[in-house]
Amino acid sequence: xxxxxxxxxxxxxxxxEKVFLECVQDMDHENxxxxxxxxxxxxxxxxxxxxxxxxxxxDIPEGYSVSREKKERFSLILESASTNQTSMYLCASNxxxxxxxxxxxxxxxxxxx
Amino acid sequence: xxxxxxxxxxxxxxxxxxxxLNCDYTNSMFDYFLWYKKYPAEGPTFLISISSIKDKNxxxxxxxxxxxxxxxxxxxxxxxxxxxxxxxFCAAKHGxxxxxxxxxxxxxxx
Numbered sequence: 595x596x597x598x599x600x601x602x603x604x605x606x607x608x609x610x611e612k613v614f615l616e617c618v619q620d621m622d623h624e625n626x627x628x629x630x631x632x633x634x635x636x637x638x639x640x641x642x643x644x645x646x647x648x649x650x651x652x653d654i655p656e657g658y659s660v661s662r663e664k665k666e667r668f669s670l671i672l673e674s675a676s677t678n679q680t681s682m683y684l685c686a687s688n689x690x691x692x693x694x695x696x697x698x699x700x701x702x703x704x705x706x707x
Numbered sequence: 708x709x710x711x712x713x714x715x716x717x718x719x720x721x722x723x724x725x726x727x728l729n730c731d732y733t734n735s736m737f738d739y740f741l742w743y744k745k746y747p748a749e750g751p752t753f754l755i756s757i758s759s760i761k762d763k764n765x766x767x768x769x770x771x772x773x774x775x776x777x778x779x780x781x782x783x784x785x786x787x788x789x790x791x792x793x794x795x796f797c798a799a800k801h802g803x804x805x806x807x808x809x810x811x812x813x814x815x816x817x
Contacts, residue, residue, distance in 0.1 A: 598750070625803055634716070636796060636809040637751070644803065652804075684750055693739055694800055698750030 597621070598699035600685055606705045613672040615702050617685030623697075624690055626668035628652075628660060631682040631701070643668055675706045710734045711799050713808035722817045726784040730797030730808055733778065737799035737806075742771060742782050745794045745810070754795075755782070787815045 601616035629637040639652030641660040686696040743751035757764040797808040
């Protein structure tokens with residue numbers, strides 16, 4: 595079974611702090627994604643990566659950056675956390691198949707005070 | 708500009724009856740459509756998909772119908788069970804990316 599793990603299930607940070615969210619997948623997938631989920635808005639793509647050291651902006655990249663130094667690991671960075679970044683953050687990965695079904699981690703509930 | 712819309716925020720159904728979740732899209736370039744199910748405090752899990760060249764795909768209690776001319780798809784769950792209570796997301800694939808709808812909360816009452 596594909597396993598996508600995220601470093602924290604719950605996180606509370608203060609405004610202005612630098613926040614790191616880590617994601618690891620064990621299926622040798624080329625592609626990795628970071629989403630945030632908010633009520634009424636569904637899942638919105640923040641950043642994605644097709645390969646090591648490659649990254650592309652998604653629909654809402656402002657205030658975020660990412661790092662992919664190893665194939666299995668994709669990190670989301672909030673350079674200076676703000677209260678409007680309080681959300682559920684979901685990491686996903688997939689391989690190169692026609693369907694491109696994405697496999698999700700359990701999510702990190704981030705609260706910024 | 709929402710390319711994938713789920714216009715019903717919630718749906719309540721009696722156990723044993725049919726649940727029908729709807730999804731509309733605007734981009735004709737989507738080549739696959741997927742449904743994901745999400746329980747609270749868990750990540751979404753893939754449920755069923757349909758290629759844009761098909762009009763129906765069935766997997767056990769779950770059937771997805773695609774009407775390309777109307778740019779509409781629906782997920783049918785028959786019979787509905789209390790364990791089906793979750794948030795259901797419709798997603799459309801374009802290239803390597805998925806575009807998600809806002810989700811529909813399904814409550815199945817026993």
